[in-house]
Amino acid sequence: HRTCVAGQMCIVNNIFGQHLQDGDKMMILDECGAEAHRPSCPESPLDVEAAGCGTVTDRLPGSTVGTGQERGVSEPAVASKHPCGSSLKWLPFFPTQSCYATFTGTLSWIDAETTCSIVYSGHLASISSQEETDFLREWLLDPSEEYWIGLNDKDVEGTFVFTDGSDPTAWTNWAPLQPDTAAVNSEDCVKLSSDGDWYDDFCTGSKKYVCKRGGDFQDAVPGDEFRFG
Secondary structure, eight states: OOOOOTTOEEEOOSOOEETOOTTOEEEEOSOOOOTTSOOOSOSOTTOTTOOOOOOOOSSSTTOOTTTOSOTTOOOOEEEEEOTTOSOTTOEEEGGGTEEEEEEEEEEOHHHHHHIIIIITSSEEOOOOSHHHHHHHHHHTOOTTOEEEEEEEOSSSTTOOEETTOOOTTSOOOBOTTOOOOOTTOOOOEEEEETTSOEEEEOTTSOEEEEEEEEOOOTTOOTTOEEEOO
């Protein structure tokens, strides 16, 4: 069995599965199913020193995802190339076929968007569901911190757009009394709180930021285990 949870990175050993090798670093995309399988890996999925997390002999303890079997029936582990590449910085989110990373260095909104675009071939994050918000809160956002996302109304006051072209009306999560769309308002860029709420703010402020880019999920299904590198 394995003792990792969704989004958790482990270095696994004593492997018994398909295409796995001793020392492989694995990312679990799904939830562990049974209470008996409590996570024992380090809290941070970015902890590159993680080791001794147990063996991997099935897809997910207690999971029926992709198996057609009853809960708790083992299936050989499947490993494939990590959809976000070799960097442990980027975490995959299967529902959007996207990869996400937060950066602790603080930048203005425009510099953060430029970094996401030019350096990482992505954009400041768009967010289109509660599920996506919950993923960010659980795995990437630090308590009491604020992060730039791609939403802004720099061009037309009150008309918000995402820098990656996503539909800004598909889902919103504005904090109470937000956004401030007064005619003279110059708070044109949107920040994400650690609670997942949205606030408009001055674009020149220096904050952490969330980048989002596409990943290679071609052969992936929810519950797959991905090898890094």
